[in-house]
Amino acid sequence: MKKRPVPRWTFPALLAGALALGLPPGTHSAGTPDPDRKLERLGRLHDLVQARFVDEASSDGLFEGAIQGMLSTLDPWCELVTQEESEPLEEGPGPRPSGGIGLELGLDRGFPVVVLPLEGGPAFRSGVEPGDRILEIDGRSTRGLGVRTAAGRLRGETGTSVTLKLVREGSLVAETLSVPRAVLDAGSVRCSRLLDEAPGIGYIRMAGFGKDAARELEAAARALLQRGMRGLLLDLRYNGGGLFDRALAVADCFLADGAIVTVRDRDGHEQVFEATQGDELPALPVCVLVNEGTASAAEMVAAALQEHGRATIIGTRTRGKGTLQTPIPIDEEGKAWLLLTTARLFTPRGRCVDRLTVERGPRREEGRVAEHWGIVPDVTVGLRREQVLGLLRLWGDWAEESKRPGPGKSLEGRVGAPIGDPVLERAVEYLQAKR
Numbered sequence: 001m002k003k004r005p006v007p008r009w010t011f012p013a014l015l016a017g018a019l020a021l022g023l024p025p026g027t028h029s030a031g032t033p034d035p036d037r038k039l040e041r042l043g044r045l046h047d048l049v050q051a052r053f054v055d056e057a058s059s060d061g062l063f064e065g066a067i068q069g070m071l072s073t074l075d076p077w078c079e080l081v082t083q084e085e086s087e088p089l090e091e092g093p094g095p096r097p098s099g100g101i102g103l104e105l106g107l108d109r110g111f112p113v114v115v116l117p118l119e120g121g122p123a124f125r126s127g128v129e130p131g132d133r134i135l136e137i138d139g140r141s142t143r144g145l146g147v148r149t150a151a152g153r154l155r156g157e158t159g160t161s162v163t164l165k166l167v168r169e170g171s172l173v174a175e176t177l178s179v180p181r182a183v184l185d186a187g188s189v190r191c192s193r194l195l196d197e198a199p200g201i202g203y204i205r206m207a208g209f210g211k212d213a214a215r216e217l218e219a220a221a222r223a224l225l226q227r228g229m230r231g232l233l234l235d236l237r238y239n240g241g242g243l244f245d246r247a248l249a250v251a252d253c254f255l256a257d258g259a260i261v262t263v264r265d266r267d268g269h270e271q272v273f274e275a276t277q278g279d280e281l282p283a284l285p286v287c288v289l290v291n292e293g294t295a296s297a298a299e300m301v302a303a304a305l306q307e308h309g310r311a312t313i314i315g316t317r318t319r320g321k322g323t324l325q326t327p328i329p330i331d332e333e334g335k336a337w338l339l340l341t342t343a344r345l346f347t348p349r350g351r352c353v354d355r356l357t358v359e360r361g362p363r364r365e366e367g368r369v370a371e372h373w374g375i376v377p378d379v380t381v382g383l384r385r386e387q388v389l390g391l392l393r394l395w396g397d398w399a400e401e402s403k404r405p406g407p408g409k410s411l412e413g414r415v416g417a418p419i420g421d422p423v424l425e426r427a428v429e430y431l432q433a434k435r
């Protein structure tokens with residue numbers, strides 16, 4: 001294994017400290033309104049509502065709403081997280097100490113949306129599908145909730161159930177599902193196999209970047225190389241990201257040198273993360289599979305491999321989430337943090353893939369927004385909705401088979417069936433042509 005320096009988060013840590021300390025109370029930049037006067041107005045509004053609103057109003061609820069309203073003016077990823085309600089900040093894929101239902105979440109029109117139910121997990125078995133908008137969790141509205149807070153509310157004691165009120169993509173009618181909680185132990189690498197119908201082609205699916213992501217990838221690749229792998233399909237579809245430094249290590253497995261990503265703060269201060277000398281995996285042909293569920297750190301990995309010419313990207317345009325969030329403690333007890341966007345990520349060629357940044361930038365006026373956000377595949381191939389659901393079932397079967405020794409199951413009648421995976425098929429054709 002390559003000996004990789006651990007990124008030390010030099011400027012994000014300094015930035016977090018500066019933001020946490022801030023300016024002394026009562027001070028403000030020249031030319032801006034005095035924040036004390038605005039806080040005084042907020043206090044008066046709070047008192048008026050409590051005194052005169054037709055129903056009794058909770059003080060905690062009013063302040064929580066004010067905080068959510070403030071953060072909603074920034075971007076979808078800024079969030080106040082608490083120890084009691086949110087998902088732990090340092091967790092990536094891996095075992096959970098409490099029960100979960102197996103959902104990768106995003107945000108859509110102010111509500112949590114299902115990016116992907118874990119194949120074979122409780123949510124998938126209960127009928128939750130990609131694109132479902134979650135309106136309520138156990139009878140409590142999810143409007144305005146951040147991803148981590150929503151994920152925290154889904155978790156609880158193993159053996160209990162959580163009730164979801166959701167609206168299916170394309171539908172106007174809400175439905176209610178009861179989903180049991182279970183202990184989930186899904187690593188970063190969900191499946192690795194050789195494809196029998198494509199001799200010499202290996203397949204590895206990474207669903208996220210947990211603490212052991214690079215080790216899991218290297219172990220899976222070594223096992224496939226020993227069995228004759230001569231080309232690799234790295235599936236990052238519906239990979240919503242994970243731990244930043246673990247994603248760096250994954251990209252580093254494929255690169256011998258050069259920049260992986262540049263992190264830039266609001267003042268233009270930059271930190272460049274580069275590959276270490278030598279690549280862990282031999283220079284065999286690689287295709288990376290992506291789609292609209294590929295986001296954040298997964299986009300960073302795909303962009304680095306694409307721009308260094310190390311891999312061909314196949315699928316559909318990625319989500320376009322290219323910012324970095326820093327947790328900043330806001331109380332002395334360490335029970336609450338502000339998860340604040342503090343920097344943007346730039347590809348080795350200096351491109352910002354963040355959709356919101358591009359849409360707010362000068363190219364909006366030029367009418368050229370669509371050309372610049374996300375990772376645009378070298379070969380574009382998509383899936384219909386019924387094919388996505390079939391792919392989830394196939395992934396579930398493959399994940400179970402990966403736990404047992406023996407060759408992979410034939411593609412015949414599975415990937416090549418009417419509910420198949422044309423993205424995988426196109427990638428196989430590409431690698432076969434390269435050999």
